[in-house]
Amino acid sequence: METIFDISRPGAKAYSLPPLDVPGKPIGDLTPASLLRDEAPCLPEVSEGEIARHYTNLSNMNFAIDTTFYPLGSCTMKYNPKVNEAIASLSGFSNIHPYQDESQVQGALKLMYELAQWLAEIGGFKKVSLQPAAGAQGELTGMAMIRAYHKKNGNPRSKVIIPDSAHGTNPATAAMLGYKVVTVPSDELGGVDVRSLEGLLDEEVAAIFLTNPNTLGIFDKNVVKINEMVHSVGALSYCDGANLNAILGKSRPGDMGFDVLQFNLHKTFSTPHGGGGPGSGPVGVNEMLEPFLPVPLIEKDEAVGAYFLNYERPLSIGKMKAFYGNFGVIVKAYCYIRSLGAEGLSHVSDIAVLNANYLKTKLEEAYILPYDVPCMHEFVLSAERQKRQGVKARDIVKRLLDFNIHPPTIYFPLIVDEALMVEPTETESKETLDRFADVMRQIAEEAVENPEVILTAPHNTPVSRLNEAEAARHPRLKWQKD
Amino acid sequence: MDFVPITDQDKNEMLKFLGIKRVDELFDLSIPDEVRMDRSLNLPAGISEHELLRELEGIAKENVSLSDHVSFLGGGVYDHFIPKVVESLISLPEFYSPYTPYQAEVSQGVLQSLFEYQSMVSELTGLEVANASLYDGATSLAEAALLAHDITKKNEVIVSEAVHPEYREVLKNYARGLDITIKTIPLKNGQTDISALEDMVSDDSSCVIIQHPNFFGCLEDMERIGDILDRYPTLFIASIDPLSLGLLKAPASFGVDVVIGEGQSLGNKINFGGPNLGIFACRKDYIRRVPGRLVSSTTDTLGRTGYVLTLQTREQHIRRERATSNITTSEVLNAIAAAIYLSYLGPEGITEVAYQCLQKAHYAHDKLSEISYLEPFSDTPFFKEFAFKSERSVHEINERLFNEGIIGGLNIDRWYGQYPNTVLFCVTEKRTRDEIDRLAAIMEAI
Numbered sequence: 001m002e003t004i005f006d007i008s009r010p011g012a013k014a015y016s017l018p019p020l021d022v023p024g025k026p027i028g029d030l031t032p033a034s035l036l037r038d039e040a041p042c043l044p045e046v047s048e049g050e051i052a053r054h055y056t057n058l059s060n061m062n063f064a065i066d067t068t069f070y071p072l073g074s075c076t077m078k079y080n081p082k083v084n085e086a087i088a089s090l091s092g093f094s095n096i097h098p099y100q101d102e103s104q105v106q107g108a109l110k111l112m113y114e115l116a117q118w119l120a121e122i123g124g125f126k127k128v129s130l131q132p133a134a135g136a137q138g139e140l141t142g143m144a145m146i147r148a149y150h151k152k153n154g155n156p157r158s159k160v161i162i163p164d165s166a167h168g169t170n171p172a173t174a175a176m177l178g179y180k181v182v183t184v185p186s187d188e189l190g191g192v193d194v195r196s197l198e199g200l201l202d203e204e205v206a207a208i209f210l211t212n213p214n215t216l217g218i219f220d221k222n223v224v225k226i227n228e229m230v231h232s233v234g235a236l237s238y239c240d241g242a243n244l245n246a247i248l249g250k251s252r253p254g255d256m257g258f259d260v261l262q263f264n265l266h267k268t269f270s271t272p273h274g275g276g277g278p279g280s281g282p283v284g285v286n287e288m289l290e291p292f293l294p295v296p297l298i299e300k301d302e303a304v305g306a307y308f309l310n311y312e313r314p315l316s317i318g319k320m321k322a323f324y325g326n327f328g329v330i331v332k333a334y335c336y337i338r339s340l341g342a343e344g345l346s347h348v349s350d351i352a353v354l355n356a357n358y359l360k361t362k363l364e365e366a367y368i369l370p371y372d373v374p375c376m377h378e379f380v381l382s383a384e385r386q387k388r389q390g391v392k393a394r395d396i397v398k399r400l401l402d403f404n405i406h407p408p409t410i411y412f413p414l415i416v417d418e419a420l421m422v423e424p425t426e427t428e429s430k431e432t433l434d435r436f437a438d439v440m441r442q443i444a445e446e447a448v449e450n451p452e453v454i455l456t457a458p459h460n461t462p463v464s465r466l467n468e469a470e471a472a473r474h475p476r477l478k479w480q481k482d
Numbered sequence: 483m484d485f486v487p488i489t490d491q492d493k494n495e496m497l498k499f500l501g502i503k504r505v506d507e508l509f510d511l512s513i514p515d516e517v518r519m520d521r522s523l524n525l526p527a528g529i530s531e532h533e534l535l536r537e538l539e540g541i542a543k544e545n546v547s548l549s550d551h552v553s554f555l556g557g558g559v560y561d562h563f564i565p566k567v568v569e570s571l572i573s574l575p576e577f578y579s580p581y582t583p584y585q586a587e588v589s590q591g592v593l594q595s596l597f598e599y600q601s602m603v604s605e606l607t608g609l610e611v612a613n614a615s616l617y618d619g620a621t622s623l624a625e626a627a628l629l630a631h632d633i634t635k636k637n638e639v640i641v642s643e644a645v646h647p648e649y650r651e652v653l654k655n656y657a658r659g660l661d662i663t664i665k666t667i668p669l670k671n672g673q674t675d676i677s678a679l680e681d682m683v684s685d686d687s688s689c690v691i692i693q694h695p696n697f698f699g700c701l702e703d704m705e706r707i708g709d710i711l712d713r714y715p716t717l718f719i720a721s722i723d724p725l726s727l728g729l730l731k732a733p734a735s736f737g738v739d740v741v742i743g744e745g746q747s748l749g750n751k752i753n754f755g756g757p758n759l760g761i762f763a764c765r766k767d768y769i770r771r772v773p774g775r776l777v778s779s780t781t782d783t784l785g786r787t788g789y790v791l792t793l794q795t796r797e798q799h800i801r802r803e804r805a806t807s808n809i810t811t812s813e814v815l816n817a818i819a820a821a822i823y824l825s826y827l828g829p830e831g832i833t834e835v836a837y838q839c840l841q842k843a844h845y846a847h848d849k850l851s852e853i854s855y856l857e858p859f860s861d862t863p864f865f866k867e868f869a870f871k872s873e874r875s876v877h878e879i880n881e882r883l884f885n886e887g888i889i890g891g892l893n894i895d896r897w898y899g900q901y902p903n904t905v906l907f908c909v910t911e912k913r914t915r916d917e918i919d920r921l922a923a924i925m926e927a928i
């Protein structure tokens with residue numbers, strides 16, 4: 001499609017402003033000439049109708065959770081309730097300023113205070129900060145607290161142990177804090193290989209970075225033992241909470257012995273993913289790490305019943321982002337938990353896990369199931385057999401597009417060759433799951449009988465396969481007049 | 483309400499298919515007894531949509547919205563006018579309900595919108611490379627410092643005290659594990675003290691970070707700073723207000739190497755300070771070190787133009803501990819809002835918005851200068867914010883204003899203890915002469 005720049009015509013415009021109602025001064029009197037532009041920036045010149053049509057047409061080129069099944073593993077693409085959108089846009093939430101006096105934003109502070117308490121209960125933690133802007137920033141916050149904790153005890157330590165199945169953000173986070181990443185292999189059941197872990201643990205280990213249920217969709221049966229081993233050398237245990245949708249009301253990371261965890265509100269708690277954000281990644285901690293939480297913490301003065309921003313926390317790591325967190329997202333997660341309550345949340349995990357096991361069983365003949373154990377909310381298949389037949393995971397997912405299905409996550413976790421990571425979520429019907437299974441089985445048959453149809457897919461998308469190598473060699477990151 | 487479409491009958495069929503009787507068995511098989519919850523979560527019981535709306539509308543009313551009050555608060559997020567076309571378009575579920583565009587063929591809408599956003603940021607900043615967003619201005623600043631550290635291999639970061647105090651706190655946090663020392667350039671008359679800067683910068687400095695307009699609203703002497711930094715291998719990082727660039731020169735023309743900024747004012751609601759939009763742009767030389775996503779145009783198998791995420795080898799999912807940053811989910815919807823807003827403004831609109839901010843802020847400054855207990859904090863040129871020292875308690879002034887429906891300026895002494903009772907006002911294009919006159923009249927009468 002043409003870009004907004006291509007449809008620009010000199011003189012067209014969309015904006016309107018009231019006339020300046022104060023006496024204007026010559027601009028040269030206000031601003032040194034050396035700082036002023038010589039000409040206006042070259043932005044598109046278009047009418048409002050053209051803008052509306054352009055971006056509406058663009059939006060129609062996206063698959064989205066409201067248009068298609070979207071079993072993107074690890075991302076929990078569940079339905080985003082409309083009422084939460086409406087509530088978040090109420091002016092009492094969307095049009096309040098972070099520097100207003102606390103007395104003017106008691107509703108917002110109360111909402112944040114309660115959500116933090118609810119998340120603490122769900123995760124089994126003492127206290128939660130809602131400040132981090134997304135999961136990866138929650139990780140950074142958690143690891144920064146771990147580092148501050150060790151530093152206070154005299155030595156920040158130098159290593160972080162991370163399973164070979166971990167998400168890329170985990171090692172990247174550890175490295176941002178200056179830690180050396182030590183990889184621990186997985187065992188044949190998909191959990192952490194405890195024997196190897198034993199050999200890696202020493203007094204230079206700051207933490208282990210686990211995901212439980214892990215990225216294979218498997219609950220690590222040794223989790224309690226692992227956390228005990230880690231604690232025995234004075235290290236702490238971090239839990240990547242991306243997979244919490246599997247265990248709401250069933251099991252709590254805090255009770256498993258984890259010291260800190262990040263929640264992903266845009267996954268577990270139904271806030272929309274926005275095409276790649278905004279998200280929100282609150283962190284929960286136990287008693288030991290509580291003093292290190294970012295400032296401000298939202299607290300309640302029980303005596304007067306008022307909420308306030310507490311900056312008086314001498315051991316706090318400080319701030320992770322400006323202001324208090326992605327409040328617009330936080331409101332939606334609050335609404336979600338408030339709507340569902342304990343029973344609803346537990347039902348979410350029931351059905352998320354049921355849907356995943358149902359699909360897994362339907363697909364385990366057509367594809368290799370490298371870890372043949374009961375799964376939680378997601379499972380990982382391998383397209384190794386299909387690869388030998390000439391089509392790879394990356395081809396299979398392109399064929400899915402022909403059936404109006406958003407593909408699973410591919411090539412993650414790295415320990416599975418030709419990985420296809422499927423997370424159906426609880427908001428999909430049995431009919432949708434059955435159809436997905438049928439399509440996946442059909443593609444497995446095509447891999448034998450007609451691989452060409454897979455290799456040339458997709459066949460009816462707005463563009464066909466794009467030349468990524470060319471983009472990487474000669475990136476063109478902005479529009480240019482030809 | 484749980485939004486689950488699986489009926490009891492579906493469930494029974496699925497259980498039968500799996501050869502089990504109860505869903506619980508699936509959990510029993512996976513989760514060891516010792517960590518199975520033996521009670522329900524202690525949360526309020528669920529409610530219907532109607533009850534939810536009623537309850538949340540009540541909570542929203544416990545907040546004082548800028549929609550019914552006149553606000554002069556700034557300090558990083560701003561009350562600019564947001565046209566309905568922006569809100570309407572980013573409310574399309576096809577924009578807000580997909581995820582990261584990994585499957586380019588079915589994500590051209592997000593990808594092209596981001597490409598357009600990058601193009602607009604490049605145009606405003608004068609830098610060749612703009613990414614597809616980071617979390618907010620503060621984290622963009624921190625990431626820029628990490629990039630400078632990585633490129634120059636020097637451990638010293640020099641930052642002006644006139645940079646937003648919260649941004650500097652975030653910088654400290656991001657530098658925590660990396661053996662980076664942060665030195666702060668003092669203030670002089672509301673600006674960065676340039677002679678102090680000259681004394682501090684050396685070949686060991688990885689970067690110098692300047693905000694322009696700075697936290698006090700003042701413009702910095704960008705030309706001189708650029709000239710000084712020219713003599714060092716040091717990166718020049720500027721934190722900007724994107725709307726000011728309707729009038730102000732593109733930072734690249736002063737030799738700025740990395741531009742970061744808060745993009746909230748580009749069509750995004752204030753939302754109590756988040757989600758925001760981290761702007762990040764830099765020179766082409768650093769393209770392989772950029773944090774976050776980059777969208778490139780390319781062609782499909784039939785030669786048609788299309789868009790893809792590119793240079794992903796910088797990113798955590800490929801490069802893991804050697805990635806340029808750990809960021810993945812960023813602020814894509816906010817970036818799309820910014821692209822729509824900037825298309826709405828066009829060249830004339832952005833100039834006009836910036837011009838009106840400038841004029842109205844100066845009108846307000848003149849008016850407030852007449853008040854006997856106020857004294858201008860600085861006499862350097864400013865854009866849409868400016869500070870006054872007050873002989874009266876800022877807290878009391880703001881209480882009086884609030885009783886008259888006005889949210890006054892920001893008391894900055896919580897960060898700058900050396901400047902007690904100093905108040906930062908922000909005047910955007912939304913403020914009217916009448917509102918400014920009322921602000922001045924009420925303050926005059928105190």
Ligand SMILES: Cc1ncc(COP(=O)(O)O)c(C=O)c1O
Pocket residue numbers: 074075134135136137167169211215240242243264279280281809810811
């Ligand atoms: C397992 C896992 N950990 C961490 C993250 C990072 O979360 P976010 O994208 O919100 O930063 C993700 C998702 O991207 C994930 O799947």
